[in-house]
Amino acid sequence: MADKTFDAVIVGGGNKALLLALYLIKYGGMSVGIFERRHEIGGCLATEEISAPGFRGNTHANIILPWYYAPIWRDFPEFWDYGAQWEQHKCSDGFVFRDKENCLAIYSHKHDPTQERTAKEIARFSEKDAETWLNLQSVAESDEYLRVTMDALFKPVEDRGLPEVAQRQADIFPKVLEAGFLPDSLTFKASSMRAAQEWFDSPELQSCILRFAVSSVIDINDSGSGMMTMGMGATLPTIGFARGGTHQIAHAAHQILVQLGCQFFTNAEVDRAIIENGTATGIRLTDGSEIAARKLVVSTLSPHQLIFDLIGEEHVDDQTKRRVRLIQDTFGCLMWYSFAVHEAPIYKAEAFNPDIHECQWLGLQPDPDPMHIARECLYERLHKFPPLEDYAPTVGCHSLVDPSFAPPGKHVVQNEQLAPPATAFSESEWLEIKKRYADELITLWQDYAPNMTWDNVIGVDTNSAFDHCRMKNLGTGMASTL
Ligand SMILES: Cc1cc2nc3c(=O)[nH]c(=O)nc-3n(C[C@H](O)[C@H](O)[C@H](O)COP(=O)(O)OP(=O)(O)OC[C@H]3O[C@@H](n4cnc5c(N)ncnc54)[C@H](O)[C@@H]3O)c2cc1C
Structure with a gap:
């Protein structure tokens, strides 16, 4: 018999957990419990x-x-x-x-x-870079660019191959060409460093764009990051x-969630997902208590924790395990x-x-x-x-x-x-x-x-x-x- 039961159980109480809980409760009509290992919620939303x-x-x-x-x-x-x-x-x-x-x-x-x-x-x-900069900004502000960006940011991966997504990418093509950013196969294969050097003359502007790419966790020597350089500049x-600091974001989400009836458990480290017939039906905490999920268990932890700690590798196929180990x-x-x-x-x-x-x-x-x-x-x-x-x-x-x-x-x-x-x-x-x-x-x-x-x-x-x-x-x- 479970110690508690919710429609949705969320493992981890950081950024992803708080925002997801908002939607599960308000738009999904579910009861939600959030289980966080540390002494408070917020995760990296910390000030x-x-x-x-x-x-x-x-x-x-x-x-x-x-x-x-x-x-x-x-x-x-x-x-x-x-x-x-x-x-x-x-x-x-x-x-x-x-x-x-x-x-x-x-x-x-x-x-x-x-x-x-x-x-x-x-x-x-x-002077030439100044002109290219204004061209880049006009592409970045176009509806076509914003639509493609929204697809990339908010569409689930499995929807990104849909015909309408491909059409929106085709719609941006003439604008990118007109602005002088040739999206050919060489640029797609290029490193960020090479693309920045191809598009801009001044090492000053190249450095601004490339340093921000590093802050976005891109190794600027890696091939395949060329086209991303355009987005980095934009x-x-x-x-x-x-x-007031990122913790304000956690506080704001917490206030709304409390009003919506969400329940929070801190100092509650999740040890395992409970798997029955191939389906996650709840979680077990390190103190031994068990929480049941009527509809879903969501992990907001790293893929490594999800596969090897929560689910357990005996439930996962070899290719997935290998891919996660290689991340x-x-x-x-x-x-x-x-x-x-x-x-x-x-x-x-x-x-x-x-x-x-x-x-x-x-x-x-x-x-x-x-x-x-x-x-x-x-x-x-x-x-x-x-x-x-x-x-x-x-x-x-x-x-x-x-x-x-x-x-x-x-x-x-x-x-x-x-x-x-x-x-x-x-x-x-x-x-x-x-x-x-x-x-x-x-x-x-x-x-x-x-x-x-x-x-x-x-x-x-x-x-x-x-x-x-x-x-x-x-x-x-x-x-x-x-
Ligand atoms: C130094 C640094 C600087 C960064 N700077 C930026 C930046 O400037 N801009 C930017 O956009 N991003 C930045 N990031 C990245 C950003 O902070 C994270 O991508 C984001 O917070 C991830 O949110 P999350 O919900 O996935 O994870 P988190 O916010 O980390 O939440 C996960 C939660 O799960 C909890 N947890 C872990 N294991 C368990 C367990 N077994 N049981 C229960 N709970 C558990 C953790 O304690 C944590 O509270 C930075 C990251 C770092 C480390």
Whole structure:
């Protein structure tokens, strides 16, 4: 006899779980129970006072794109009022280059809806790229492009081969051609690096696009990512963040779900799915209790956990097991530091363009050559940090736009840097690496922003690939030992 019964049982209480539960209850009319291993729900929708008291940092996502929650704002209008709000910096993306102390600012849609201002900045490096940029943005704003994007983002994989989906892709073709982006077989097979170099002349713009591709977990040396480079470029002006931190999104979903009658169980680690006659009929928690599902059991964990922990490999065919074992989970691991500071960084490149001061996703590079980014990816493949000259960190300061991130007059700056996976080092080695990286970053940052010395720092959160395994679903081998 089960200890509890729901129509739908959801394993994990993060982003996917909360949003799915909204729909299962309101539109599916089901009773839902959410089972979360940690002490609270939200998963990677997490914002904490991490670097110092009063200074908030997102322990995971900082980039929130406008379409992430578009269906929720439409189907649950109270979601925004309950705190799931979206905001943009003046410059959504950009790069500063140390050699000439100059920079390229990509203005956000909020501050440059036509992208003319951005085109003027790009023209300081290449007139031709400025024209290509405006062409790209006009494709990106067309109904045809938006339809294809919505198919790619929101259609289940099995529906993506439908004739109407193929027709929508054909409809965009003339526009892409007209804009000068030849989608031939070479471009489809090309790496992001090659495509960016083919379409744009200035290494400054190439670097902006390619560094964002890395933040989207693309190794820019990989063949087959060429056409994606177009989408990466089109996305730069749309980069934004969650007002008050991503945890506000979890709070907003939680409020609606409580009103809808959803039940939450924290400190409730799921051990197994209960399988009867080939069908999942419930779950067993690590404390031995059993929960029955009348209609469905949903896992929001990693494919590895789903197959090998929850279902059990005896229920899964060999090809699926092999495919899941081969999923790569060691590229795109990050150092994700947050610094509480007295003063926001003041860049030497502000003499070139003062607006670069307020940039959400700002790359730092010794010179504009995107090979730094390409080499950084190659080093990560080897599970190594690159030499200092090839670090291509991004930095940004939400508190310039959203004062809720820091006490009055103070600021919080965050950083992203590719890093080896958690499994590459032992716990004690990570402790050393985390200290060393903080010093390296501050040394490097000062070359671009002379006020970024340790004297300006009140506190630092050294959030590494090792620490990210606190979400058991984010690390396979390592997480099970934590
Ligand atoms: C450092 C970092 C930076 C990131 N930055 C960005 C960014 O800028 N923009 C962006 O879009 N994305 C970013 N991401 C990715 C984004 O955070 C995740 O893709 C997203 O949160 C995944 O949501 P989810 O629901 O799949 O998983 P999660 O939000 O991780 O939720 C899964 C939940 O399942 C729980 N769980 C695990 N095992 C069990 C178990 N056995 N039983 C019960 N519960 C369990 C976990 O504790 C967790 O709460 C980043 C990720 C990291 C690690």
